[in-house]
Amino acid sequence: MIKINLKNKVVLITGGYRGIGSVFAKTYAKANAVIFIAARKIKKCEKVALEWSQKYSTTVKAVFLDVSDINNVKKVIDAIKDEYGHIDILVNAAGISGIQKPTIELTNGEFDEVFNIDFKGTLFVSQEVAKIMIAQNSGKIINIASILGKTAAPYMTGYCVSKSAVIQLTKVLALELAKYNIQVNVVCPGYFLTDINKAFFESERGKTYIKEKIPLKRVGNVDELESTALYLATAPAFLTGSEVVIDGAQTII
DSSP, X not given: OOOOOOTTOEEEEETTTXXXXXXXXXXXXXXXXXXXXXXXXXXXXXXXXXXXXXXXXXXXXXXXXXXXXXXXXXXXXXXXXXXXXXXOEEEEOOOOOOOOOOGGGOOHXXXXXXHIIIIIHHHHHHHHHHHHHHHHTOEEEEEEOOGGGTSOOTTOHHHHHHHHHHHHHHHHHHHHHXXXXXXXXXXXXXXXXXXXXHHHHHSHHHHHHHHHHOTTSSOXXXXXXXXXXXXXXXXXXXXXXOEEXXXXXXXXX
């Protein structure tokens, strides 16, 4: 892999202590960026920040952030601006899958829980960071959606709708922010092996799913996302409004 240096770049990653967000955070830490890992679980953020700052000899900071709380979002982003004066890369990775149940049984509260974090959280953080990026006339916004924002799955209404909305938000922002030299793209991952789903994919049911649904006959390895993270952080201005689908060709069958 080509060595990319992001020294002096300030990166904010919501939900950056776990899952795909952590892959992006770790990748940028390896590239010497200044990283802010933001989530509600501050203790876990602090643990990861300490580990990576020592391992990669770069600045990694943990901040408490509830992306669904617009006032908290403004406070956190203002604090980062006051400290560093700029934010160069934003990765909106905070999200939850929510309760799985038939749509006709889904309550307003259950739907709002997912939508407020997965979509509104992405919107709120993007709004505040974009203001900073507009002033500096540069920036990269990378949203994390899902192939379930392009397809669908039963009993996951909140998640599917939210991720679909994130994809559309990406395109709208790309159009609005193009004149400010800000690129906005969205990653739509398929199934990657994590601690959360490992047991399922090692089960007979999981193996059958892989065999029948994923043309590559395997799930992704999270390390396979590193090159995408680096590319989107350094891609030319002409790459904006794009959907980067990484799913082993699952969505084209």
